[in-house]
Amino acid sequence: MNNYKKAVKLLTSQGKFYINLGLERISSILDLMDNPQDRLKCIHVAGTNGKGSVCAFISTILTEAGFKTGLFTSPHLFRYTERIKINEKEIPTDIFAEKIFKIQDLSEKNNIHLTEFEILTAVMFEYFAENNVDYAVIEVGLGGKYDSTNVIKNPLCSVITTIDFDHTERLGDTIEKIAEEKSGIIKPYCPVVVDDNNKGFDVIKSHTTGKQLHLAKNYEYKDVSLKGDYQKGNLNLALTAIDILLPNLDKNIIQQALKHVVHHGRFEYFEDKKILIDGGHNPNGIMVLRENLDIYFKNTDKRFVFGCLKNKNYPEMINLLFKEGDEIYFNHFNHQNSATYEELSSVCKYPSKEFNGKLPDFKGITVICGSLYMISEVMKDLNI
Numbered sequence: 213m214n215n216y217k218k219a220v221k222l223l224t225s226q227g228k229f230y231i232n233l234g235l236e237r238i239s240s241i242l243d244l245m246d247n248p249q250d251r252l253k254c255i256h257v258a259g260t261n262g263k264g265s266v267c268a269f270i271s272t273i274l275t276e277a278g279f280k281t282g283l284f285t286s287p288h289l290f291r292y293t294e295r296i297k298i299n300e301k302e303i304p305t306d307i308f309a310e311k312i313f314k315i316q317d318l319s320e321k322n323n324i325h326l327t328e329f330e331i332l333t334a335v336m337f338e339y340f341a342e343n344n345v346d347y348a349v350i351e352v353g354l355g356g357k358y359d360s361t362n363v364i365k366n367p368l369c370s371v372i373t374t375i376d377f378d379h380t381e382r383l384g385d386t387i388e389k390i391a392e393e394k395s396g397i398i399k400p401y402c403p404v405v406v407d408d409n410n411k412g413f414d415v416i417k418s419h420t421t422g423k424q425l426h427l428a429k430n431y432e433y434k435d436v437s438l439k440g441d442y443q444k445g446n447l448n449l450a451l452t453a454i455d456i457l458l459p460n461l462d463k464n465i466i467q468q469a470l471k472h473v474v475h476h477g478r479f480e481y482f483e484d485k486k487i488l489i490d491g492g493h494n495p496n497g498i499m500v501l502r503e504n505l506d507i508y509f510k511n512t513d514k515r516f517v518f519g520c521l522k523n524k525n526y527p528e529m530i531n532l533l534f535k536e537g538d539e540i541y542f543n544h545f546n547h548q549n550s551a552t553y554e555e556l557s558s559v560c561k562y563p564s565k566e567f568n569g570k571l572p573d574f575k576g577i578t579v580i581c582g583s584l585y586m587i588s589e590v591m592k593d594l595n596i
């Protein structure tokens with residue numbers, strides 16, 4: 213087993229692969245690493261949906277403008293190294309593994325029990341600092357206030373995307389409680405970008421003062437590579453942040469960047485195979501997916517392969533996603549918390565089948581959607 217595989221095995225072991233929000237452990241390990249996060253210029257992005265797209269827009273524009281740009285996102289589709297990039301290039305597997313083992317050894321010696329995401333966060337901060345990135349674009353993992361990325365003291369800019377119901381068992385069961393958690397990334401005197409249509413706007417605004425709050429502006433750019441009407445809102449947030457960072461940036465640079473922004477697994481269409489993949493994994497994400505399918509593929513037959521985790525509101529997602537005439541497959545994928553075929557099919561009012569790794573020929577579009585943990589598995593099954 214090579215070192216990268218050993219590192220992944222460590223990260224996904226029962227002792228690491230769980231969520232335990234809080235800043236004490238990550239702060240302790242970063243102190244022992246000489247606090248690399250304090251040497252970075254960070255753009256911090258939180259929200260329920262859209263934060264990965266906003267990060268992709270911002271980092272691609274900064275890279276196109278000639279800046280050395282770090283990008284930290286989660287989760288990944290195929291490889292852990294997808295989460296940590298500089299100028300759109302993944303961290304090399306040997307460096308990734310080396311840092312995983314170094315941080316694990318440091319944590320054991322100092323009796324600091326780190327989770328998978330805390331280890332990855334520490335790896336990211338050190339890797340970006342060692343490589344002297346000009347900017348670090350950082351996506352919150354979960355929530356905001358107690359997410360391990362929230363050790364950033366003075367971000368250049370904070371962005372809060374769409375807020376809706378997700379992870380309610382950890383973040384709260386009202387929009388106000390969820391918005392409160394997301395607003396935890398707001399720091400005194402640091403600019404905050406938000407859309408005034410955001411459901412949590414009043415809560416977010418209450419955490420800002422004076423000129424700190426920046427409302428997303430409307431921009432007009434053509435040939436944007438990320439498809440879906442909802443990306444317009446994400447783009448407006450990203451470009452408002454860019455205006456704060458680089459108010460005189462040449463619009464031609466922005467236009468060139470927008471032509472090749474990549475964010476895999478979000479309304480991503482493989483035209484040759486007539487397959488679309490989308491990682492919408494909560495009711496709001498699924499609702500937006502269905503709306504866009506009905507816009508972009510209005511008169512096209514639709515076949516779905518859907519799977520999600522048990523802790524998600526899958527009855528509502530299923531109700532929002534499917535319509536009469538759709539061909540429906542449910543997938544019990546390889547994850548300890550994956551919802552079973554029986555659980556999913558029992559709340560669906562339309563006929564369904566169990567996905568077994570293969571699909572017959574189909575004249576319309578096949579939509580693979582739900583948990584990002586599932587999508588890579590199905591893509592491999594179907595040789596995408």
